[in-house]
Amino acid sequence: MTKNISLTRYLVEQQRSEGHIPSQLRLLLEVVARACKSISQAVNKGDLGEVMGSAESENIQGEMQKKLDIIANEVLIEANEWGGHLAAMASEEMEGIYVVPNRYPQGEYLLLFDPLDGSSNIEVNVSIGTIFSVLLKPEGAGVSEQDFLQAGAKQVAAGYCVYGPQTTLVLTVGDGVAMFTLDREQGSFILTKENIKVPEDTIEFAINMSNMRHWDAPVKRYVDECLQGTDGPRAKDFNMRWIASMVGDVHRILTRGGVFMYPWDKREPNKPGKLRLMYEANPMSWLIEQAGGAATNGKERILDIAPSKLHERVSVILGSKNEVERITRYHHEA
Ligand code: AHM
Numbered sequence: 001m002t003k004n005i006s007l008t009r010y011l012v013e014q015q016r017s018e019g020h021i022p023s024q025l026r027l028l029l030e031v032v033a034r035a036c037k038s039i040s041q042a043v044n045k046g047d048l049g050e051v052m053g054s055a056e057s058e059n060i061q062g063e064m065q066k067k068l069d070i071i072a073n074e075v076l077i078e079a080n081e082w083g084g085h086l087a088a089m090a091s092e093e094m095e096g097i098y099v100v101p102n103r104y105p106q107g108e109y110l111l112l113f114d115p116l117d118g119s120s121n122i123e124v125n126v127s128i129g130t131i132f133s134v135l136l137k138p139e140g141a142g143v144s145e146q147d148f149l150q151a152g153a154k155q156v157a158a159g160y161c162v163y164g165p166q167t168t169l170v171l172t173v174g175d176g177v178a179m180f181t182l183d184r185e186q187g188s189f190i191l192t193k194e195n196i197k198v199p200e201d202t203i204e205f206a207i208n209m210s211n212m213r214h215w216d217a218p219v220k221r222y223v224d225e226c227l228q229g230t231d232g233p234r235a236k237d238f239n240m241r242w243i244a245s246m247v248g249d250v251h252r253i254l255t256r257g258g259v260f261m262y263p264w265d266k267r268e269p270n271k272p273g274k275l276r277l278m279y280e281a282n283p284m285s286w287l288i289e290q291a292g293g294a295a296t297n298g299k300e301r302i303l304d305i306a307p308s309k310l311h312e313r314v315s316v317i318l319g320s321k322n323e324v325e326r327i328t329r330y331h332h333e334a
């Protein structure tokens with residue numbers, strides 16, 4: 001374990017010696033981390049606070065919102081709107097972009113987030129999290145939704161905070177992946193792992209098996225071969241996990257390897273997938289790539305996809321490199 005290096009110190013060092021982050025980006029990341037601390041507090045209260053249950057409203061994706069989805073969204077907006085580091089924000093929970101109000105100075109960054117990912121897990125006390133992605137606003141006056149439509153490869157910072165048995169913030173600014181654990185006594189995130197590497201091989205896969213009959217042939221082939229274990233072409237037994245919180249599944253993969261899939265399926269053939277490109281797939285894909293893994297939609301690197309709308313969906317296959325490459329090959333062979 002690294003010795004008591006706070007997130008603040010880590011970011012200052014990244015700024016000073018590595019030159020990865022300008023001061024405005026450092027401020028932005030500190031503010032996001034502070035917001036995650038507040039969200040963690042709210043999540044922790046559970047039934048003791050006024051935070052549980054449905055908000056009786058739907059988001060733009062037609063999904064029912066939980067009270068905590070809305071609380072987390074508000075915490076992130078309120079924390080970030082006044083600092084002068086942002087031009088605008090976009091969220092899974094808001095239809096359009098949120099432009100920083102005129103009463104505050106406008107910065108040069110754009111922040112996207114899924115304020116509370118995996119919210120079906122709130123009531124059952126299973127890990128949930130906040131996912132975020134940071135882009136630079138293209139030059140020019142004003143800010144519009146069009147400014148957000150940049151490929152994931154353009155991200156300047158990305159991360160998530162998982163609210164589980166521990167609250168852990170995981171971050172990349174393009175110089176590898178670092179993990180920070182929230183020390184509740186100190187009230188700060190402390191660096192606990194650096195230079196995270198996802199093993200290239202794995203015997204663990206994560207997919208919602210109940211959708212099997214709806215999958216495409218390449219995904220069926222891959223999972224079927226895993227299930228055959230030592231009797232099949234892979235000649236080894238596989239293990240399966242599905243947390244139903246992408247943050248939880250990705251966190252496991254960054255910790256011990258594995259492959260995560262939420263592929264396109266026939267339930268809604270017109271949608272490319274369930275997960276959203278800009279604030280779920282892109283930040284997670286960059287973290288995974290920064291840790292030596294890979295991320296595709298089956299055919300194309302996720303980070304290369306040019307988005308055409310803010311809430312665009314995408315098929316996601318990410319994790320240990322050799323498995324992701326195998327699944328991609330199955331897609332090309334099909
Ligand atoms: P959410 O952002 O509305 O919470 O949905 C995203 C979540 C992911 O975290 C998770 O991987 C997936 O949806 C689980 O979906 P399912 O319930 O279909 O297994």
Ligand code: MG
Nearest residue numbers: 114117118280
């Ligand atoms: Mg989500």
